[in-house]
Amino acid sequence: MENKMDNQTVTMAHGAGGKQTSELIDKVFAAHFANPDLTADDAAVLTPPVGKMAVSTDGFIVSPAFFPGGNIGKLSICGTVNDLACMGAKPLYLTCAFVIEEGFPMEKLEEIAAAMEKTAKEAGVRIVSGDTKVAGKGQVDGVFITTTGMGQIEDGVKVGGELAQPGDAIIVTGDVGRHGCTILLAREDFGIEADVTSDCAPLWHTVEEVINATHDLHVIRDATRGGVGTVLYEIAGQSNVGIRLNAEKVPVAPEVKGVCGMLGLEPLYLACEGRMVIMAPKAEAEKIVEVLHKCPYSQNAAIIGEVTAEQPGKVVMTTEIGTQALLPQPGGELLPRIC
């Protein structure tokens, strides 16, 4: 960008609604987010989606804001785009609201905005409206971003947590627990060094490819907070079905496995930000996995289990040595903040 801000850091004046606010919006946000639907007014005027509209909102307060594989800006786009994608909705529009701590480095804010621009472009979503507040030092930790997305639900697609059926295959779209593991290590609470990067990625095009291959899908869910384990328990409850999980089929990167071993953590409960659980009739499963293997963020996709009529509400795990055990129920504070 030609037109850099004069200030090295964000000041209270940048949030006061006057001249400096306009300057920040013009030079940092509008410069990155420019598109024909972006408004300078208080509300954007848009052509609504055709058919049904999906709407999702998510607040992002991850600490640290920069981590291997991404930053809070990239995450704030992926999180909301993926929530829409998991409803079978093509992301169209996105709003973003920033709360920035006084003194936050302007250069870091630019880097966040640039990541948002890049990720939004990849996901095919337009940022249409925003808001900027500056909080006094200590009133907020760095920067928080809330994004809200609007998407168009693809014709003939109906997925939901309550639609899993006995006989469905359970697919995970990649190796689990990367994001949670990355944030854990980035906090340096443990003094462990391992080369783990977040799986944070926008997944609409992945879902689109799957939908193009088959509409015979029951559940698509991204495994964010609480990880794959929490998602499985949620769906078991919502659909009143049992879940049989083949533990040795769950893809886990060796470095994630290593960290989990040292810390006594279960990778199934570590957050992902670019992984989905898909449930679909067994007859469709191989085709879906084949499609996933061709997409950039799901090359390790695998069938990890099946939906059963027995033990509704429970997730039963067949371990590597062949024994069966209940996957422990999620609950309590699983992990440090990861989104």
Added chain:
Amino acid sequence: MENKMDNQTVTMAHGAGGKQTSELIDKVFAAHFANPDLTADDAAVLTPPVGKMAVSTDGFIVSPAFFPGGNIGKLSICGTVNDLACMGAKPLYLTCAFVIEEGFPMEKLEEIAAAMEKTAKEAGVRIVSGDTKVAGKGQVDGVFITTTGMGQIEDGVKVGGELAQPGDAIIVTGDVGRHGCTILLAREDFGIEADVTSDCAPLWHTVEEVINATHDLHVIRDATRGGVGTVLYEIAGQSNVGIRLNAEKVPVAPEVKGVCGMLGLEPLYLACEGRMVIMAPKAEAEKIVEVLHKCPYSQNAAIIGEVTAEQPGKVVMTTEIGTQALLPQPGGELLPRIC
């Protein structure tokens, strides 16, 4: 509500995405926000607006979160509803994302949710989707709320900050500066006691009445951060017109005037959260004011000036003693945080 939370305060577990998060959502948020469009999934599935859709987002970090005339919950609905209303859009759907500090009193959170419920009902808007994050003690000050609203732009209505025309009358819908003054005093920075309450109010029905009376409207803008003065300068710039302001016609409550006198503040630069500036052809002005006087939040509406071709970009004030002076330009940190 029958089903109170066991916890007296919000804990990290309430934000971890597991069982406690579900409990908080069910017992506090869903209990208050219940409506047929509210989703428990990651995204709501909605019927889109007909015609053009207005979309607006706003983050609310007001401190203190409770103040005479409202709280951050009421404010978070009013702010976004009013941004839609000022585009001539009927608010349909709203999302809300909470960031809550660990240890925040559950009772206060309930009070906030109840205020949101009441205000959303009054405004005729449905809360359709939400998100809850809990931040560690000191990572956030109390509670932050980001709301995003979607509305349907009324047929034949076209308003915008760039549409003011010489000859337009300038109307303010009520006495100015109440909200900013209330927050100032609630902070007890000054040791002044005065009986001021915030003007915080949802204004869609007010706009609706005005639209029903006439479609010949050029600008509707709510005077939030930066107050009426900032809005006038913004519009003067966007429309490249001059603004002649009749200072003695600007309604200011005596208690607000008193506080401003003591502190050396200009009420025109104090925030409002329930006041709008309307610009429309002079021939329509009396009729608009008449309609406003019948609405609950605009009984003190008044014509306070006119748009001119001279001195484009400037706001010229005729003072009470008849002299003319430029209204000082807005800029810098005008006030403590007020939204």
